[in-house]
Amino acid sequence: xxxxxxxxDARRRAAGARLIGVDEAGRGPLAGPxxxxxxxxxxxxxxxxxxxxxxxxxxxxxRQRLFGVIRSQxxxxxxxxxxxxxxxxxxxxxATLSAMGRCAxxxxxxxxxxxxxxxxxxxxxxRNFELPQxxxxxxxxxxxxxxxxxxxxxxxxxxxxxxxxxxxxxxxFGQHKGYGTASHLAALDRLGPCRIHRFSYEPVINRAxxxxx
Amino acid sequence: xxxxxxxxxxxxxAAAFLQAKGMTIIEKNFRAKVGEIDIIAKDQDxxxxxxxxxxxxxxxxxxxxxxxxxxxxxxxxxxxxxLQARNWDGACRFDVVxxxxxxxxxxxxxxxxxxx
Numbered sequence: 001x002x003x004x005x006x007x008x009d010a011r012r013r014a015a016g017a018r019l020i021g022v023d024e025a026g027r028g029p030l031a032g033p034x035x036x037x038x039x040x041x042x043x044x045x046x047x048x049x050x051x052x053x054x055x056x057x058x059x060x061x062x063r064q065r066l067f068g069v070i071r072s073q074x075x076x077x078x079x080x081x082x083x084x085x086x087x088x089x090x091x092x093x094x095a096t097l098s099a100m101g102r103c104a105x106x107x108x109x110x111x112x113x114x115x116x117x118x119x120x121x122x123x124x125x126x127r128n129f130e131l132p133q134x135x136x137x138x139x140x141x142x143x144x145x146x147x148x149x150x151x152x153x154x155x156x157x158x159x160x161x162x163x164x165x166x167x168x169x170x171x172x173f174g175q176h177k178g179y180g181t182a183s184h185l186a187a188l189d190r191l192g193p194c195r196i197h198r199f200s201y202e203p204v205i206n207r208a209x210x211x212x213x
Numbered sequence: 214x215x216x217x218x219x220x221x222x223x224x225x226x227a228a229a230f231l232q233a234k235g236m237t238i239i240e241k242n243f244r245a246k247v248g249e250i251d252i253i254a255k256d257q258d259x260x261x262x263x264x265x266x267x268x269x270x271x272x273x274x275x276x277x278x279x280x281x282x283x284x285x286x287x288x289x290x291x292x293x294x295x296l297q298a299r300n301w302d303g304a305c306r307f308d309v310v311x312x313x314x315x316x317x318x319x320x321x322x323x324x325x326x327x328x329x
Contacts, residue, residue, distance in 0.1 A: 195234045199230050205315065
């Protein structure tokens with residue numbers, strides 16, 4: 001089933017509610033924020049919009065192109081993030097879910113009210129959340145709305161990491177985007193953690209302790 | 214792991230965290246008769262006295278903020294002593310860093326010296 005038909009089916013079952021796809025980018029990296037996006041697509045998405053796929057399966061060029069298409073054709077787009085200090089305080093899951101709640105509400109308001117159904121990628125519901133929601137495992141592969149959200153989140157996060165690379169040079173944030181690649185770990189060994197590293201992540205903790213001795 | 218080791222690990226992690234935030238560690242485990250300060254650091258023109266709380270456990274954020282009255286007074290007295298010894302008359306503040314398992318929370322200016 002393609003993503004558009006999945007959404008049409010979900011909408012039918014929710015009595016025609018407006019769908020809001022929600023997905024996240026950057027739960028795994030050792031540094032930088034987790035970025036969350038919420039997207040409400042038109043009921044009849046254009047042929048261009050239908051090209052949206054799980055952002056991880058697209059080339060950077062295709063993601064950039066779709067990013068522009070989604071931004072101009074979606075009924076509503078919202079982005080929220082959780083910074084490393086929040087991730088360190090609450091843990092990554094709670095920080096991600098609360099950001100999802102914030103941006104889903106924002107997208108629902110921008111989409112102009114009416115009944116909505118929030119489609120959340122993954123196995124877990126947003127906590128303390130008053131809008132109707134449905135969790136979808138592998139949602140970015142199944143639902144066009146979630147795929148669109150995954151593209152927005154990924155592109156926004158990647159661009160942000162490229163900026164952070166200029167603020168915190170030497171780690172290569174522009175290349176690996178904060179993920180624990182060999183070059184990132186080598187830079188951590190050499191330079192120690194900086195202020196955007198996640199101090200609740202094992203590789204960062206271990207290197208921080210090593211350097212503090 | 215003994216309690217002391219836990220505390221020392223927490224302090225090492227807190228110190229590394231503050232350094233990553235751009236602060237300079239001046240001294241660790243400053244002990245005076247009146248009290249003890251885990252970390253003394255400098256953030257630009259401000260001296261920071263840092264209390265490290267290991268195992269803040271259940272009410273993570275809450276426990277971090279709740280460095281109690283007696284503990285505060287001890288910290289403040291020790292800080293006064295340190296400031297006098299160094300002849301420092303610039304700005305200073307008291308931060309709390311809570312470390313629990315993998316989690317970490319930094320509370321800048323968690324309390325001030327008006328508690329006496």
